[in-house]
Amino acid sequence: xxxxxxxxxxxxxxxxxxxxxxxxxxxxxxxxxxxxxxxxxxxxxxxxxxxxxxxxxxxxxxxxxxxxxxxxxxxxxxxxxxxxxxxxxxxxxxxxxxxxxxxxxxxxxxxxxxxxxxxxxxxxxxxxxxxxxxxxxxxxxxxxxxxxxxxxxxxxxxxxxxxxxxxxxxxxxxxxxxxxxxxxxxxxxx
Numbered sequence: 001x002x003x004x005x006x007x008x009x010x011x012x013x014x015x016x017x018x019x020x021x022x023x024x025x026x027x028x029x030x031x032x033x034x035x036x037x038x039x040x041x042x043x044x045x046x047x048x049x050x051x052x053x054x055x056x057x058x059x060x061x062x063x064x065x066x067x068x069x070x071x072x073x074x075x076x077x078x079x080x081x082x083x084x085x086x087x088x089x090x091x092x093x094x095x096x097x098x099x100x101x102x103x104x105x106x107x108x109x110x111x112x113x114x115x116x117x118x119x120x121x122x123x124x125x126x127x128x129x130x131x132x133x134x135x136x137x138x139x140x141x142x143x144x145x146x147x148x149x150x151x152x153x154x155x156x157x158x159x160x161x162x163x164x165x166x167x168x169x170x171x172x173x174x175x176x177x178x179x180x181x182x183x184x185x186x187x188x189x190x
Contacts, residue, residue: 016047016159033174037069040141040167045071047163048127048156050143056083056090057131057139065090065140072145073121090140093128097137099161102126103151105144127152129161131168138168 037055045053052072056065064082085091089110093100105111105123125146131138141164146152 013155016156019043019047033171036170036174040170041069041071044141044143044160044163048143048152048160049147050127051145051147052121052123053141053143054078055131055139055141056094058085058094058137065094068139073123089126089128090142093130093140094137097130097132097135099127099129099157101128101152101157124149125151127157127160129157129164131164131171133168133172138171141167 037057041053041055044050050072052070054067054071055069057068058064059066059082062082064084067078067081067083070076070078083090085094089100089102089105089108092110100110102108102111103125105126108126111123111126123144126142126144128140128142131141141160143152143160
């Protein structure tokens with residue numbers, strides 16, 4: 001790699017980190033659960049330069065992951081669709097609580113085709129990370145179809161995994177209707 005390419009890669013990494021830092025700060029103040037889900041997914045897609053994405057949350061009543069937000073491809077048509085936790089890449093990510101990166105989802109045996117196929121979405125590159133709080137899985141964050149057509153990098157896997165961990169905490173706070181102490185403090189002296 002030459003100096004110009006290294007500089008460009010480093011600049012892109014810094015920009016992604018700055019975006020995640022800004023968005024993570026915004027997430028901790030957001031108490032509207034639905035708005036928070038959308039912000040999480042859109043930020044994940046932005047920093048990974050992805051053309052599509054989805055956020056699935058675990059529903060204990062049906063023992064499945066349920067599409068809560070979908071951007072690109074199926075959009076609202078997939079919202080509310082349940083995916084068994086025993087199937088697909090999302091099920092594996094949820095069950096094992098570890099990220100999975102796939103270069104061509106359509107040829108991957110783990111890929112559960114039904115949801116995307118029902119809306120005609122073809123998935124190439126896929127990066128799925130768990131949303132966990134204190135080792136408890138809440139769901140799965142997926143980004144797909146990198147705009148450059150390249151595979152997701154190890155740096156992107158690491159970035160998205162860290163972002164998902166912070167996002168899961170924000171989701172728990174929104175469910176409980178609380179904010180971290182630092183967000184509740186007033187600016188005035190006591």
